[in-house]
Amino acid sequence: MSGWLGRRKWITITLFLLPTIIAILVFNVYPILLNTYISFTNRNKFRPNPDCSVTMTGILDPLCWPKFRDNAPKGLGSPYVLQDPIFGNYDTLMGKLFKPEALLSLLFVALVFIPIIAANYFSKKQERKIDKKITSGMVWILGLLTAVALFFVLNLPRSINELMATGDFLTVVFRTILFVALRVPITFGIGLMLALILNSENLPGRTFFRVVLFIPWGASSVAILMALVWQFLFRQQGTINQVIAFFGGTGPIWLNNPVLAFGVVVLADIWFSYPFFMVSILGALQSIPKELYEAAEVDGANWWTRLSRITMPLIRPAVLPAAVLTSITAFQMFGTAFAITNGGPVRGASVPGATEFVMVYAYKQIFQQQNYGTATAFAVLIFIMLFVATLYSLRVTRITKGAYD
């Protein structure tokens, strides 16, 4: 903008950005620094207090700052010190991963993904060719079959079990990734199906359906309360089991069975999140010109061809960012699992439960076990993962594109 130049412009910019900068520094940057520092100490419920004579503690822990010392709780317990060895907390979380057997298992798991990545690459290459001796669909089927074959040949379940035994970190992350891998595609499928139906013209009652199907999104902002309602539905005497009893069966105790409890959490989270996909796909569908479909129909294209050749490619730019962002949010899901199962069912003490996803694990470590050292180390590892994922997603979705000009 023209207007002010030079010093006056800089003063204006600084003044307008200052509140944001201060807030970000105090409540975002500083907590990350303190968190990282604590992850190298043995702070837990028996050692909650800072030892202000240690230089780094004196600088970083706010309770050591001269002005605030009076506010420090005068609790019992001894001061925390740096771990010896310094990576102690990280070692408990994932140290066993670096043994040869575990690394071999990790390699096996990675090997299974190679055919899928290759299929992705070659199918794109095939698409560009004019004479398609092999269709891209064939490439995909071939890649997936190889992946499934490798899954059994390499005995992947054993490798995964071995990896899970290396510590809480991989166990929790694996389960969370499994959750995301189930939840996001199913949500996308449901959203796409409903959006396609709602987009068909002269459908009587369209507004009514749109409004009712949108309800779960509204409820998702008080997710923890609605998740409790879902828990009630699946209790031993809940609606679901009553319906089963009505038809003469006996319902299982849903939330005591690891697999079923996992399913219930996925189902409830789908309920919260499908309207988002539905709405974004609906928006994208409405921007596709009708003439394209008419032309395709003249050429005799059937329903499937129209979906795969017109609809899907054209909604891709709008839906891809939504899918990536949803995956990142799903990875950080907390309320649904916490309210429904509280992370359980648990097999034994000090083993993460079947639905103890990343955030639930962190919450329990911090506020129930008060293992601050381990919990903060876990936070650092998760931060690195999310950071990489977000950078990648920014590249894929180009959300920042056009933000700089």
Added chain:
Amino acid sequence: MKNKTKPWVRVMQYGILIIAVVFAFYPVWFAFLASGRLGDRLYTLNLGGMFIPTQWTFENYRVMLFERPFLTWMTNSLKVASITTIASLVVCTSAAFALSRFRFKGREFFLVFLLAISTFPGLLSLVAIAQLLTALGLYGKHLGLILAYTSGTLVFSTWNLKGYFDTIPIDLEESAMLDGAGPVQAFLLIALPLAKPALAVTAILGFMAGWGDFVFASVLVPAPDSMKFVVPALYSLANSMSVPWGYFAAGAVIVIIPTIIVYLSMNRYFEGGLTLGGVKG
């Protein structure tokens, strides 16, 4: 398409829609039914009562409204969420204005830095934030929670508003500046009124973040009862064995129904496609 939809397609479409409507609506309907059920039972043993109201009483609502500190919780939540919304709007509008209307060194860096910082999940920074608030003497006080919420909404709101400001042509402001207004004045008088929809969406999403939050509220203000907020208070009510579930259901309905209505009335804004709004859900 011009040709009429085939009847069997229609039937299938309605079949899917009806299943989806039952799926979407039943949990809310269930909470509503439970809130009007007599006694301390959440379930009736006759199956019909699970789907249609076979009995109805306002007893649970009466107890919640007049014998529990429910209204205090509501007031606390409304207060904190409103102040958060206003504070975050003021801070973010000013930052978004600077980022949208001025070109300066470090601008791109700042924008990406905001996004990068926001990948650190709020829940995980709670240890540090709780300690910081303890040091400041704000732990267990509403002000501390307001500060934490406000900084939590900053990144999303700033990006969202900046994106919308960018779509407002700067020419309008420039012509106002020719008439003697300064950049800030021109922005306030010309661009801000045009940005009302974006401001409304940002405000409501910011409000909802504070209104529905469980983790920060339950950790940073753990006690006493009169300081608590409605969502964590209802959660602990539902988890205590001695309290009838009907009370929880009544409270939950009072909280959930207005929330849903606000979202439904925002429907058309959401469909416009808030790109970053995708962060939610």
